[in-house]
Amino acid sequence: MRTLPRLLLPLLLPLVAQAVALAQEEAPPVRTRIKDIAKVRGSRDNPLQGLGLVVGLNGTGDGDDVLTSTKYSHLLARSFKTDLKPKDLESKNLAVVMVTAVLPPYAHEGDALDVTVASPGNASRLEGGVLLTTPLKGPDDRVYAVAQGPVVDASAATHATVGRIPRGATVERELETVMAGEDDYVYLVLEQPDFTTAVQVSEAINRDRRRLVGLGGPVGDEWEDEGVLALPKDAGTVMVKVPPYYRDDFRLTEFIAKVEQIPVTVVDSEARVVINQRTKTVVITGDVVVQPVAITHGTLQLSIVDGTLLADLVRDLRALGVGPDDLIQMIQVIARAGKLNARLVVM
Secondary structure (H helix, E strand, C coil): CCCCCCCCHHHHHHHHHHHHCCCCCCCCCEEEEHHHHEEECCCCCEEEEEEEEEECCCCCCCECCHHHHHHHHHHHHHHHCCCCCHHHHCECCEEEEEEEEEECCCCCCCCEEEEEEECCCCCCCCCCCEEEEEEEECCCCCEEEEEEEECEECCCCCCCCEEEEEEEEEECCCCCCCCECCCCEEEEEECCCCHHHHHHHHHHHHHCHHHHHHCCCCCCHHHHHHCCCEEEEECCEEEEECCHHHCCHHHHHHHHHHHHCCEEEECCCCCEEEEECCCCEEEECCCCEECCEEEEECCEEEEECCCEEHHHHHHHHHHCCCCHHHHHHHHHHHHHCCCEECEEEEC
């Protein structure tokens, strides 16, 4: 830990303590669009997977891997519709691989997907090989895409037994996405569930109610009586009633697009501190408060008389030469003492 001269430190500490004890203004509200903080229920990614063969490896394949030969040969035979024997897999130029991809919402037949391949056997490297045609299935055991193509290195951060095939799968079956239920409600799912945010989103939609209902057609009497379009169902969901004019598929898309563009002012969010101990990274939301506390860490002594923002405390401690390791330890101890008004997430 980098320290200041012993004679200078006692002079600076009272100044720092006074600075961090000053009252802090609340973070300004954040103005954003509904589409940036919520999505329509059903609009989600869907995992696909399959079992395939990578061929053309330069001696880096499975070889005579007993695990591959006995456990996967019958699965490959079923996938490739051929009678594969264990001895057929005993080659260092091929490898059995798990093949995965993600089917995004609203993907259409013929769209391309990125593919990841990984070896469950003894292959030492997959780059340079070619994945044979492999069906990719969803959780319902139906084939939604077919993958094939040359394998390239995934990245420097992964093992050589993992590779990727950019745009290596083709969508063969579309996944039906239901935007509105039989009750004529569209359900908006918040990316970060929060009761306050759910209320703010519903209020923003209701403030824009007349424009939403009146677009493209007359305002019905039933909507004059109801008074609201949106209701917060829970901390993570907002129910939005679809006006009669927009209840066919084409107009429903227009209605959702208009709702997504509505601005909402988020004046409150969960206070959170995220620490990555490996990279020494600390992420602090602007409204994390440290309650009054006395801190002693090594030669450093600090008293916080009134509550202060953690971001300001961190800045002042860094100015005193406190390193990231010591800073992370201090934040964790403050949290354990119950003096950190935030949720601490350690990665």
